[in-house]
Amino acid sequence: MENREERRQLRLAQRKKQVQRQKILIAAGGVAIVAVILIFVVLGSRPKGEQKDIVATPIPDQTTSSVQKVESTVAEPAVSPTGEPTPAVDKTEADRRKLIELDPDNREWNFGETGEKVIYLTFDDGPSPYTPQVLDILDRYGVNATFFITAQRPDCFDYIKDAYDRGNTIGLHSYSHEYEQVYASEEAFFEDLEAIGRLAEEKIGYVPAIIRFPGGSSNETSKLYTQGIMSALAPKVNEMGYQYWDWNAVTGDGAEDVTAEDEVKNALSFDQNTIVLLLHDGDTKENTVTALPEIIEGFKNQGYTFKVLDRNATVVHHAIMN
Numbered sequence: 001m002e003n004r005e006e007r008r009q010l011r012l013a014q015r016k017k018q019v020q021r022q023k024i025l026i027a028a029g030g031v032a033i034v035a036v037i038l039i040f041v042v043l044g045s046r047p048k049g050e051q052k053d054i055v056a057t058p059i060p061d062q063t064t065s066s067v068q069k070v071e072s073t074v075a076e077p078a079v080s081p082t083g084e085p086t087p088a089v090d091k092t093e094a095d096r097r098k099l100i101e102l103d104p105d106n107r108e109w110n111f112g113e114t115g116e117k118v119i120y121l122t123f124d125d126g127p128s129p130y131t132p133q134v135l136d137i138l139d140r141y142g143v144n145a146t147f148f149i150t151a152q153r154p155d156c157f158d159y160i161k162d163a164y165d166r167g168n169t170i171g172l173h174s175y176s177h178e179y180e181q182v183y184a185s186e187e188a189f190f191e192d193l194e195a196i197g198r199l200a201e202e203k204i205g206y207v208p209a210i211i212r213f214p215g216g217s218s219n220e221t222s223k224l225y226t227q228g229i230m231s232a233l234a235p236k237v238n239e240m241g242y243q244y245w246d247w248n249a250v251t252g253d254g255a256e257d258v259t260a261e262d263e264v265k266n267a268l269s270f271d272q273n274t275i276v277l278l279l280h281d282g283d284t285k286e287n288t289v290t291a292l293p294e295i296i297e298g299f300k301n302q303g304y305t306f307k308v309l310d311r312n313a314t315v316v317h318h319a320i321m322n
């Protein structure tokens, strides 16, 4: 259901890469032209016997140094991939709770960027039978994520508390995750949101303020059920003290046929300072579990810090389309 937005994000990232590649090609072309001109100038003033040496030197040097430059900006690790895990929970439970809990009187959110490279891993649709594996991988790398939960798998509900206790943020996604029900009316939406809020409260002791709309705030599927509902809901949830997060990067795992290899490639094609990466924790998302270690390693190698969504995190909103 989130596929359309994901495809758009992927296309954007791929276009950006293409433009970057074109720029590198143009730069390389420029270097080659300059080198050829130099060769002609030098050739004109030198005896024939020295031609070979002159041709061999300038072109490879220039090309190598420009390639190295690109690599070094990408590969400089601010966090060692094998480095010590950062403490999962370094604040008291009360402090942490203040940053996540729904409080109608507290509408402090961060719409700015820190200028630092930060990635927020966000998993929609869980808990699922894969949640324990996801949590173990996160622990292994000493990073945390945000889980936007649903009530689709009652047999997995205990993983909600497990995820929270291990330093991850619990956000609200949807109780039923049935678009037809959730977007049938504003009332229906809030009934569903309150139901998933109660489930979270049962497991972690309070209702989180952090939410993600099914399909994201830009979804157009909701048009099928209620015209204009996203435009009405977005300000309303904020008035009630909730904050919704969309995403600005995807692995493409909303589609059923994406390979783990492609998920890694897709995820690592994003390189903006603040990354909110959409992932899925669902019954059919085994490839995401397979891809996760490489995704984490890739972003660590690029110097990103991993954080959870809370009142300090940069809010990312899509444009509303319905």
Ligand SMILES: [Zn+2]
Binding pocket: 124, 125, 173, 177, 214, 215
């Ligand atoms: Zn979802």
